[in-house]
Amino acid sequence: MNAITNIHQNMGVSFLLQALTLLQGLHLWHPTMAFAFARSSLLATLFTSRSFTIHRSGSLKSICREKLGGGGVAMDQVGGVSIRPKNVVLYHYPCPDGIFAALAAHLYHSAIGRPVSFLPNTVFEPLRVEDISTKNVETFYLLDFAGPQGFAVELAKKAKEVVVLDHHKTALETLPPNGTGPPNLQVLLDMKRSGATIAYDYFLEKLQVESSLQTFLQDDDASHLETLFKYIQDADLWTWALPESKQFSSGLSDCKIEYNAVKNGEVFHQLLALDPEVLIKRGKVSLQEKQKLIDLTLDRSFVVSLGQGKFGQCLAVRADAVANLRSELGNQLAAKSRDQGLRAIGAVVYVEEAMNDASMFKISLRSLGSTEDTTEISQVYGGGGHRNASSFLLSVQSFERWKA
Numbered sequence: 001m002n003a004i005t006n007i008h009q010n011m012g013v014s015f016l017l018q019a020l021t022l023l024q025g026l027h028l029w030h031p032t033m034a035f036a037f038a039r040s041s042l043l044a045t046l047f048t049s050r051s052f053t054i055h056r057s058g059s060l061k062s063i064c065r066e067k068l069g070g071g072g073v074a075m076d077q078v079g080g081v082s083i084r085p086k087n088v089v090l091y092h093y094p095c096p097d098g099i100f101a102a103l104a105a106h107l108y109h110s111a112i113g114r115p116v117s118f119l120p121n122t123v124f125e126p127l128r129v130e131d132i133s134t135k136n137v138e139t140f141y142l143l144d145f146a147g148p149q150g151f152a153v154e155l156a157k158k159a160k161e162v163v164v165l166d167h168h169k170t171a172l173e174t175l176p177p178n179g180t181g182p183p184n185l186q187v188l189l190d191m192k193r194s195g196a197t198i199a200y201d202y203f204l205e206k207l208q209v210e211s212s213l214q215t216f217l218q219d220d221d222a223s224h225l226e227t228l229f230k231y232i233q234d235a236d237l238w239t240w241a242l243p244e245s246k247q248f249s250s251g252l253s254d255c256k257i258e259y260n261a262v263k264n265g266e267v268f269h270q271l272l273a274l275d276p277e278v279l280i281k282r283g284k285v286s287l288q289e290k291q292k293l294i295d296l297t298l299d300r301s302f303v304v305s306l307g308q309g310k311f312g313q314c315l316a317v318r319a320d321a322v323a324n325l326r327s328e329l330g331n332q333l334a335a336k337s338r339d340q341g342l343r344a345i346g347a348v349v350y351v352e353e354a355m356n357d358a359s360m361f362k363i364s365l366r367s368l369g370s371t372e373d374t375t376e377i378s379q380v381y382g383g384g385g386h387r388n389a390s391s392f393l394l395s396v397q398s399f400e401r402w403k404a
Contacts, residue, residue, distance in 0.1 A: 086115055086138040090127060092145035092195060093120030094354075096252060097236040099259040099267065100196035100229060101143035101165065106268045107216040107225075108203035118261040121145055123383070124352050124362060124393055134159040144195025146171045148382075156185040165198045167191050169375050170384025191386075194233035227276055238327075238388065244280045246328075250287045251279030253324060293322050294329050301333060303404040304347060311377050313404060315340065316347035323350040323362075327389065330366025344368040349399065361399050364391045 089105045092098030102118055109116040121127050126148050132155070134140075139161040146152050146164045152175060156162040163186045164175060172189050181187070190198055207213055215222045234242045235249040242248075252274070258264035297317050304316040315337035319329060326348040333346025348364040351357075363381075365374035367388045374390040383392025 086136075087141065088117050088119065088132075088137050088139075089141045089143060090119045090121045090145070090147070091143040093122055094259045095144065096232055096249075096259075097195045098144040099261075100232045100271065101199035102261065103268050103271050104196065104199040104203045104216075104229075105141060105143065108207050111207055111213055111216060112211055120260045120262065121147065122354065123391065124355055126151065129154045129158065132158075139163060141165065143199050144168075146175055149174045152185060152187075153181055156182040160184065162186070164188065165195065165202055167193055167195050167198060168384060169386050170379060170390070173375075174384075194236040196229055196236070197233045200229050224276075225272070228271070228274060231276060238331075244283070247280045247283030247287060248276055249283065250290065251281070251283030254282055254286050255279075290325055290328070294325060294332060297322055297325075297329060298333060298336060301336065303342065304399075304402040305404050306343070306345070306347070306377055306402065307380065308401055312343045314343040314345040314347055316349055316402075318350065319348045320350045323348070323352075326350070326364045327366065330364055330389070331368070334366050334368045334372075338368060344372045345374060352393075359396055361394050361396055362391060363394050363399070365389070 087109065089102055091102040091105075098120075105116065106118070119127065121142075123145065126145075129151060132140075134155075137159060140155060140159050140163070142152060142155075142162065142164045144166060145168070146166045147155075152162055152164050161184045162182075164171070165188050166175075167190055169191065172191065175181070175187050175189065176185070178187050188198060188202065193201075204216065207216065217225055231242055231245060231248045234240060234245045240246060255270075255274075257267060257270050259267060261267050264270075297319055301315045301317045303313055305313050315333050317329070317333060319326060322329060330346040330348045333348065334344050335346075337346055338344035345365055345367045348366070349361050350364075351360070352362040355362075363378075363383075365378060367374045370387070373387045375384055375387060378384055378390035378392040381392035381394055384390055
């Protein structure tokens with residue numbers, strides 16, 4: 001039996017007032033974005049102020065997976081026949097790079113007036129092809145996460161078109177190059193750009209080809225938008241080349257924006273209204289407090305034998321309370337590990353709350369230098385990512401055997 005849920009979305013003046021109040025309360029409102037915010041909100045209203053029906057399989061797992069929404073029509077009911085939106089976006093969640101990649105898709109679809117749905121996709125519980133209906137879907141976009149090995153190819157066998165925009169090393173190694181996979185699978189991989197920037201460039205070019213528009217937004221708003229994407233890329237690639245980039249990243253994290261577009265239908269409006277100067281100011285203060293937490297956690301580090309010794313030894317920490325700091329913590333842990341004569345790798349170990357499974361650890365690996373490839377470890381355990389930043393899942397019982 002299919003579980004059918006009727007949902008009514010009603011976005012209008014009350015929504016705008018509530019959203020503006022929220023942003024002002026967070027002290028994150030950017031004055032020059034006011035018009036763009038209102039315009040985007042009204043465009044979203046055209047696509048979401050209606051009743052629609054979501055068909056879902058009966059299990060709770062499938063229900064959670066197949067929810068659609070986030071700035072577009074999930075499914076229209078026309079003459080008793082359910083019709084999917086023309087395009088569906090699957091994006092890496094929870095990740096700033098992933099949600100900004102989705103933002104680029106949102107701006108494109110809003111500008112041309114094409115309905116779209118957004119599905120957050122996690123690496124620890126990725127969507128499965130059998131959970132996704134391809135009926136009446138024109139294009140599936142896989143942004144910043146191509147799914148587990150074989151997912152994109154299998155989806156292309158069912159779908160009309162699949163477009164992958166990614167930059168992870170594991171995607172480069174597991175996805176078929178253009179021309180060697182299914183003819184309806186388009187793969188764009190670029191490890192020199194972040195997923196968000198790849199999506200921004202892709203959808204902007206697509207907008208320029210398909211319409212008379214040259215930018216997503218106009219004048220100062222366009223410049224403001226580009227600045228946000230540059231900071232997101234700077235942090236995701238771990239280059240930190242922009243002024244006060246770590247402060248920006250810390251300030252963004254402090255906002256605690258819910259990146260799940262199904263749960264938070266205003267997420268794209270919230271992102272557009274962010275003010276980099278305000279984020280940097282906030283981040284300057286919070287970085288100091290976060291470093292204190294990192295120092296305390298580093299003091300509790302211990303040696304592990306990666307893969308029970310197959311991949312050498314490094315330092316690890318339990319970081320359940322500071323999992324949100326895993327990247328900075330992991331890099332500092334890798335430096336400490338190197339200084340102790342171990343591999344220049346840090347293993348940040350924590351229980352992923354969203355999994356609701358205390359028997360499994362998520363292991364986030366961070367490394368230093370061009371010779372320490374963390375994916376050689378993570379891929380053995382079904383994970384992946386970048387050379388210097390990857391992750392995987394491991395049972396608590398198995399991890400106990402890693403301890404030196």
